[in-house]
Amino acid sequence: MNKYDVIVVGAGASGVFASYEFKKLNTDLKVLVIDKGNTIYKRQCPIKTGKVDNCINCNPCNIMNGYGGAGTLSDGKYNITTEFGGNMHDYIGRKKSLELMEYVDSVLCKFDGGESKLYQTKNSDLKTVALKHDLHLLDAKVRHFGTDRNVKILEKIYEWTKDKVDVLFNTTIVDIEKDKEFKLISDKGETFTCDKLVLASGRSGSKWISKICDKFNIKLFSNQVDIGVRVELPAEVFKHITDAVYESKIVYQTKEYNDLVRTFCMNPYGQVVAENTNGIITVNGHSYSDESLHSENTNFALLVSNTFTEPFKDSNEYGESIAKLSNMLGGGVLLQRFGDLKKGRRSDKRRMAKCFTEPTLKATPGDLSLVIPKRQLDSIIEMIYALDKIAPGTANDDTLLYGVEVKFYNSKVETDNNFETSVEGLFVVGDGAGSTHSLSQASACGVYVARYLNEILSKSM
Structure with a gap:
């Protein structure tokens, strides 16, 4: 049995940035991240590599699962805004949400080498032209890296964090139990225990999240x-x-x-x-x-x-x-x-x-x-x-x-302002919680919970 202080299920945007923050804080906590997909180096869709013409239902899908989550092979676009992309601000406020998204942006740019471009829609002439035709352009800062550079950035983040945070790939958690601590059971029969558990399985894990919430009588609210x-x-x-x-x-x-x-x-x-x-x-x-x-x-x-x-x-x-x-x-x-x-x-x-x-x-x-x-x-x-x-x-x-x-959109999981559910020690973050719908907000959510857990657990050590 493998004992950890914190286990994060899901290595998507929230999981990646939780890992980054634990490393940056130089925490003494023992942390594990588990994902059912592949490492960043093996995430290749056979359509994109020219091996097949159409989807052949790879399990797991390399576009949707693995290190970095569904955002890894996206176009590497981060919208810094509370106008869309989720409602994290309902939990921690707009000011804090924007501060964390700006922080995420600074980390990404650091690993990118500062070559990306930042676009802004605010005060754009397009906004005025659109309004004349009943079209509404929402305000946002947009950082675009591109699929190619996004993958390289995530590779660097993984290399930087792996000596401090354990990551286990190609592993699916099939059940979770709770007594004095959480016990996670994998599809391979392995068991892992932890004091604090963070579910960050993203949109592809929506049904799994709902199943866990039903088991622990955690309230869910239908989303759009x-x-x-x-x-x-x-x-x-x-x-x-x-x-x-x-x-x-x-x-x-x-x-x-x-x-x-x-x-x-x-x-x-x-x-x-x-x-x-x-x-x-x-x-x-x-x-x-x-x-x-x-x-x-x-x-x-x-x-x-x-x-x-x-x-x-x-x-x-x-x-x-x-x-x-x-x-x-x-x-x-x-x-x-x-x-x-x-x-x-x-x-x-x-x-x-x-x-x-x-x-x-x-x-x-x-x-x-x-x-x-x-x-x-x-x-x-x-x-x-x-x-x-x-x-x-x-x-x-x-x-x-x-x-x-x-x-x-995942059903919205009922949590407090620190993303902790009614089950003490069980947190649900990012798209998996139904509270974020964008790379920026999901990443920021991971940072927030990592800081919070480090603070409360460090005091008890």
């Missing part, structure tokens, strides 16, 4: 689910926007349904990628800082937020059912030209062969209207026409729509 598509178009269409602010979080309220639609995860000169979350294939986007790896396209998500009321409680199941339908029809990700969607016809190989926009992800041509509910699809179409007013060309027939993109 965002359903939409990933848009891909020639980079020139959004160049005047991405050159100025890089990541433009634009929110629009539709005239037909009063639904909120937003842009999300914009990737100039990027690639569209498939993701495997609990066996369900969805779509996302990445981009690189190295210009030799750039594509000719920009991609971004258009998401419609769905918040449900009683008696319905499982918003993620709703999103999963739509994604499963897409997987059933397309064997994974579906792809449709906007012109075909407008005309009520499916895209096929013949129509795609005439398309002027070259897809960066091999996907199955099809009809998204057979997958996405009418209300959400109508809202997405209305948003595309609204964006066309500030970025002419968005509504072109050859704009590509990949579906579906689903953002699963």
Whole structure:
């Protein structure tokens, strides 16, 4: 049996920065981080390496799991803001939240060598132009590293922390027990004990977190689910926007349904990628800082937020059912030209062969209207026409729509302001707690809990 002072389950953004902070504090605490995925050096998707064309359901998925979590192979974009990306400020306040996100930014830049660029949307001329068309640009600082540099940064953080914090990969915790201390049981039959336990399993661990909370009678509150598509178009269409602010979080309220639609995860000169979350294939986007790896396209998500009321409680199941339908029809990700969607016809190989926009992800041509509910699809179409007013060309027939993109938010776990649950010593942080939805906020959350645990445990030693 392996005895630790603190065990962190999940080596995503929260786990990585908790590890970093424990090392920086030069703590005497014995700390272990456990993750079901691979080390940073083995996280390679076979699609990206050219071994396969489509998702083959690797278990675990290297895009979603492993050191750094789902953010590792993302486009390395950190939004420093409390306007979106979670509600950590409800627990520790806006000032403290921003201070911690700025701290995370300084750490990342230190390991990057200070080569990245910081963009700001505040006071941007784009904000005024957008408002004229009922589009609302949210304020944020945006630090962009790119997928390539992001991986290198995380490699350096791992090397810097591994002598102080133990990390165990390819290990799944199947059960947790509590008496005087916590006992964790792995899929390999190993047991680990600790005084303080931090669950930081991210969005891919949403069902597992819910299972643990049910076991310990920890309250959960239903969260939202965002359903939409990933848009891909020639980079020139959004160049005047991405050159100025890089990541433009634009929110629009539709005239037909009063639904909120937003842009999300914009990737100039990027690639569209498939993701495997609990066996369900969805779509996302990445981009690189190295210009030799750039594509000719920009991609971004258009998401419609769905918040449900009683008696319905499982918003993620709703999103999963739509994604499963897409997987059933397309064997994974579906792809449709906007012109075909407008005309009520499916895209096929013949129509795609005439398309002027070259897809960066091999996907199955099809009809998204057979997958996405009418209300959400109508809202997405209305948003595309609204964006066309500030970025002419968005509504072109050859704009590509990949579906579906689903953002699963974990049910919100009831915790106090230090992210401790009703079970003494059990903390839930980051996306796993349903309190953060971004790399910056999840990382900051890990820093906060590491500092808190170091303070209270050091006093008792």
